[in-house]
Amino acid sequence: MRAEVLIAFLAMAAVSYGIRVAGFLAGGRMHEHPRLRAALDQLPAAILIALVVPSLTRAGPAEWLAAAVVAALAWWVDLLLVPLAAGVVAVVVLRGML
């Protein structure tokens, strides 16, 4: 292993880890204020939605229809594997058709 490569990866790892520790500490502080705690409580849903939106708006009709299948199944089935597998199969089939 080349030393300069290891140093580069160590720097990336330190930054990546530092962000998480800083976030955790900030979250602890936020927890002490009622308003910020309310923000923290809704943050997971907000982040999840924000993760999904770009991958859908950048996609086309095949992905949108597959996403509708996923959302419907996710509402009724409480098992991650079912909507996931159905979504992947649906997107392959729909891309072939559309």
Added chain:
Amino acid sequence: MTLLSENSDGARAAFIAGALRTAPVALGVLAYGLVFGALAEQAGLSFGETAFMSTIVFSGSAQFVALGLWTLPPPVVALALATLLVNFRFFLMAATMGRVLKGWPLARVLPALAWVTDENWAITMAEGERRHWGAFFLGTGAVLYVTWPTATLLGHALGSVVADPKRWGFDFAFTAVFMTLAVGLARRNRAPLVWIVSAAGSFLADRLLAGSALGASAPVLVGGIAGALVAAARAGKADAR
């Protein structure tokens, strides 16, 4: 299982439950790891360097971006800055981990935080408050911490044999996972205004900041913070919630 210092049956069961919940998602991670490994090999990284990178950086998006910037000698400052921007969403995710790791001493919290990544954080949050939530989280993280380096090494060994993940619909797997988890969370905790603002913020950030250095973090940061601000503003009006 020294990870679980409670070492009770309950903690062990929660750890296994978290691992099982993550198994289907690990298939998608496997597909991307294979692609990453093949690209790393093309970029001239050795087998050992690829293994080292995947185990200590442990972040798919930052690692893909690093390959895009790769030169020899490596641009250390540029790589560190790109990692900071691309992974800034982990700041928000880690901020929500206090509830999950409640009551843990800092000596156990600090190593656990290394396992906060998109997929297993999302699975942990969607699981919702439960007994031994922290052990559940460790189970989700352990599966990915084994899968990601293994997959990248397989990809490195197989090289360009690795097919395009799009062909098998694997590019859609993460969308499907995050959608499923979002629907699950939304069903339990209804705050439509938060969702709308978060979606709008994410959409606008993706359009306006596309190609910016923030990369994958921009929509998550803008959407996540915008949604959380709405929740904070509303907390002022109606009490508690």
